[in-house]
Amino acid sequence: MSGPDTFFASDSIVDLFTEPDTPSHKTYVEIEGTRCLFISYTNKNRTIKVSTNQSHNPFEWFGPSKVNVSIMFPKGNNVELEYTNPSFKIDQSSNSWIVTIGDKDE
Numbered sequence: 759m760s761g762p763d764t765f766f767a768s769d770s771i772v773d774l775f776t777e778p779d780t781p782s783h784k785t786y787v788e789i790e791g792t793r794c795l796f797i798s799y800t801n802k803n804r805t806i807k808v809s810t811n812q813s814h815n816p817f818e819w820f821g822p823s824k825v826n827v828s829i830m831f832p833k834g835n836n837v838e839l840e841y842t843n844p845s846f847k848i849d850q851s852s853n854s855w856i857v858t859i860g861d862k863d864e
Contacts, residue, residue, distance in 0.1 A: 788828045789859075790819045796829060797856070804839060805860035809851065816848050816857045825859060 785796040787808045794808035806827060810816060819825055825844050829837040847858040 785829065785831050788830065789825065789857075792819070794857070799829070803845070803860035803862075804841070805858060806839065807856065807858045809854045809856055811854055812850075814855070816846075816855050819857075820844065820846055827859065 787794045787796045787806065789808070789810075792810060792814050794810040797807040797809055799806045806829070824840055824842045827839040827841065829839070831837075841859060841861060843862055845860050845862045849856040849858075
């Protein structure tokens with residue numbers, strides 16, 4: 759990836775408008791042991807957006823310290839991200855939470 763405007767999105771964005779599920783051929787994200795669907799990532803503030811089932815409480819991911827995020831691509835390429843003092847936004851969608859995590863502007 760290069761440049762501040764780098765952006766990519768996943769086929770999982772379709773799941774925002776359908777019943778969420780996690781088939782093995784899609785990119786997914788693990789946050790503190792919870793599997794989520796990958797929606798998008800951008801280099802600006804290392805912002806990642808994911809979707810998780812409403813049975814999970816995404817507020818539990820954000821404690822006083824750091825948040826570890828793993829992006830698991832279908833072909834086995836994995837990306838590990840560590841956010842120290844992260845910013846986050848949680849939106850409600852039908853049957854899911856849309857969570858955006860990024861670095862705080864300092």
